Amino acid sequence: MTTGRLASGSRRLDSILDGGLPEHAITLLIGLPGSGKTILAQQYLFANATPERPALYLSTVSEPFEKIIRYGQTLSFFDQAAVGRSVVYEDLGAVLDQGGLAATLERITSLLKERQPGLLVIDSFKALSAYANGLEQRAFLHELAGRLSALPLSSFWVGEYAEQDAAVAPEFAVADAIISLSTTRVSERELRFLRVLKLRGSGFRGGEHAYRIGVDGLEIFPRLADEADVTGYMLDGVRVSSGIAALDEMLADGYWPGASTLCVGPSGSGKTLMALHFIFNGARQGERGVLATLQEHPAQLERIAAGFGWSLGEDGVELLYRSPVDIYVDEWVYELLDAVERTRARRVLIDSLSDLQLAAPDPTRFREFIYSLVQRFSRQGVSVFMTSELPDLFQINRLFDDGISHFADNVVLLQYVRERSSIRRALTVLKTRASHNNPEIREFRITPDGIVLGEPFADTAALV
Amino acid sequence: MGLGDEVSFLPLGTEPGDPAVYSIGAVERMVGVPAATLRNWEERYKLIRPERSGGGHRLYTRTEVEQIRFLAGHVESGVHAAEAHLLLADRLAAGTAVASDERREVTLLVLLAERDPFAAEFAEFFLRTEGYQVALVFDAGEAERVIEEEAPQLVVVEWLLGGGAGRELCRGVKDGGVASCLVVSSLDARDEALAAGADAFLRKPLEPLRFVSTVRDLLGRSAYLAAPAAVA
Numbered sequence: 001m002t003t004g005r006l007a008s009g010s011r012r013l014d015s016i017l018d019g020g021l022p023e024h025a026i027t028l029l030i031g032l033p034g035s036g037k038t039i040l041a042q043q044y045l046f047a048n049a050t051p052e053r054p055a056l057y058l059s060t061v062s063e064p065f066e067k068i069i070r071y072g073q074t075l076s077f078f079d080q081a082a083v084g085r086s087v088v089y090e091d092l093g094a095v096l097d098q099g100g101l102a103a104t105l106e107r108i109t110s111l112l113k114e115r116q117p118g119l120l121v122i123d124s125f126k127a128l129s130a131y132a133n134g135l136e137q138r139a140f141l142h143e144l145a146g147r148l149s150a151l152p153l154s155s156f157w158v159g160e161y162a163e164q165d166a167a168v169a170p171e172f173a174v175a176d177a178i179i180s181l182s183t184t185r186v187s188e189r190e191l192r193f194l195r196v197l198k199l200r201g202s203g204f205r206g207g208e209h210a211y212r213i214g215v216d217g218l219e220i221f222p223r224l225a226d227e228a229d230v231t232g233y234m235l236d237g238v239r240v241s242s243g244i245a246a247l248d249e250m251l252a253d254g255y256w257p258g259a260s261t262l263c264v265g266p267s268g269s270g271k272t273l274m275a276l277h278f279i280f281n282g283a284r285q286g287e288r289g290v291l292a293t294l295q296e297h298p299a300q301l302e303r304i305a306a307g308f309g310w311s312l313g314e315d316g317v318e319l320l321y322r323s324p325v326d327i328y329v330d331e332w333v334y335e336l337l338d339a340v341e342r343t344r345a346r347r348v349l350i351d352s353l354s355d356l357q358l359a360a361p362d363p364t365r366f367r368e369f370i371y372s373l374v375q376r377f378s379r380q381g382v383s384v385f386m387t388s389e390l391p392d393l394f395q396i397n398r399l400f401d402d403g404i405s406h407f408a409d410n411v412v413l414l415q416y417v418r419e420r421s422s423i424r425r426a427l428t429v430l431k432t433r434a435s436h437n438n439p440e441i442r443e444f445r446i447t448p449d450g451i452v453l454g455e456p457f458a459d460t461a462a463l464v
Numbered sequence: 465m466g467l468g469d470e471v472s473f474l475p476l477g478t479e480p481g482d483p484a485v486y487s488i489g490a491v492e493r494m495v496g497v498p499a500a501t502l503r504n505w506e507e508r509y510k511l512i513r514p515e516r517s518g519g520g521h522r523l524y525t526r527t528e529v530e531q532i533r534f535l536a537g538h539v540e541s542g543v544h545a546a547e548a549h550l551l552l553a554d555r556l557a558a559g560t561a562v563a564s565d566e567r568r569e570v571t572l573l574v575l576l577a578e579r580d581p582f583a584a585e586f587a588e589f590f591l592r593t594e595g596y597q598v599a600l601v602f603d604a605g606e607a608e609r610v611i612e613e614e615a616p617q618l619v620v621v622e623w624l625l626g627g628g629a630g631r632e633l634c635r636g637v638k639d640g641g642v643a644s645c646l647v648v649s650s651l652d653a654r655d656e657a658l659a660a661g662a663d664a665f666l667r668k669p670l671e672p673l674r675f676v677s678t679v680r681d682l683l684g685r686s687a688y689l690a691a692p693a694a695v696a
Binding site for chain 1: 546547550580581582583585586589590668669670671672673
């Protein structure tokens, strides 16, 4: 037996809730002041209220009625024409002050009969507990929950609770669903997270989901946590050119569409250039590409591209540039997914993972998120090229701090080789999945025609 | 100015040709509500406001007396005065004449056999809003007594009434052959309810509109058979 779902007006939030909140449920919205609880509650009201089944917004004492209305108007979904018709605001403050919980319950009951609302918000619900001792409060909760459950009504209890209140506040036991909004401080940045703590009778996507508050209300970026792709690779598929002649030559079986390639190397070793070959030559073969860069400013990138006869403005190439000091990884990844979907791209460049990692809240989350992204693109047959900076110019201790290289199908290492007074470049294909590779260390040169492979190094002593 | 324009200036619910003639003492005797209560209602709810004579005495119209009778009837059956006024205001706003419904309502009794006091409170309110008389019970034994003594036209049965008594009650109503039976439940017990003889099944929580329209449909049939004059 499935219950109906209450949509939030945000497809992403609904996807976290396995389709939406259960209909006719009591949902507790918790979080500190300023976390966006009131906004989220209003989002639900305006998305669902109709004149036949209106929404009732009851303010108590800590959320003054006037302020809810005044700030509500700044939100894009706040439909002034609906106010008083399908969305009705009432202030319970005076009733609560004069008659306490008993009078408040009576008032709510009358409103339920009179208005027959389809949705009800009580904001702040926590403020009610100040008007009662523990016993009175439990009786009030029982009576209120009983009435709310007897009607086809979805209600929201909004309060400044903390997650640890779950052990002591009886509201947590009564509620059918609990959504927590919180703020975490990560090196001078405020990151907002939404968590589902309880969802009776339904699965949900656990963990912390980043969100931002804007004029459209809460914009949610669900945590990317994709399952492993069990469909595997299309081994009988048609092999294509990676766009990098040198790489094609090193991959004995050629390049698989939908493969992910990680290119690591020290600064200036040619990673970005190799990546541009992948994107621009791909576009000229008819595979559109999204160039997501946190490294080069578009002007710098245009200059590099022009040296090889390309232009950022050409068809089939979409640029997604963000400054590495001002991005939120969770938000960025959705911009990238949207860009790929919008342009129907077959190739994606992420330049670089090192910059992206700086913006991620923690290493575990970063790894989970790159893994999911690669899985998702692989399922769609989109080839990904990722670059990553090695800190040392000559000595290589490890490829990537967070084991990201395990996720990639191909791993290409670019190195500097010292030879007397000059420095040469070397390319090694360290790993290829579902393909044979030629594990030689080959010299390569960057020429106006692209990356040209030279002979294997005879004397590997120069390489460390 | 035509007659129609004049009528539109009359207070809501007042009929033309209905002069204010009854004193508060007369109304007290006619409907059995103490004068003090009438004054109190007037002051508090400001819904029925009789005309004042030159000497300041209240004078009620025939329509107002019927409205007070409507209020008194609800208060007598346990509805709070404030809610009774709310019901009356709804009626007046909807343009429903109170007096004619009052006559019909006498013949239509709904027995509500509930388990959950909260659900019962709302169901009773919605039925009364529609002008039905309601008898409310919380166990099957009491329900049987009401069926025997008061002969309701419709029995609303909560399927999960104490220890499976809902099914028995439904069967009993069916076997009695007089009243209709509407089963309500949070369980999707439609098939079982219909097999036990229910005329209709509604899933809880009850949508107020659907609930009263179902009741109206079920009673509409029996109302025609039982008291055609009341409907006409």
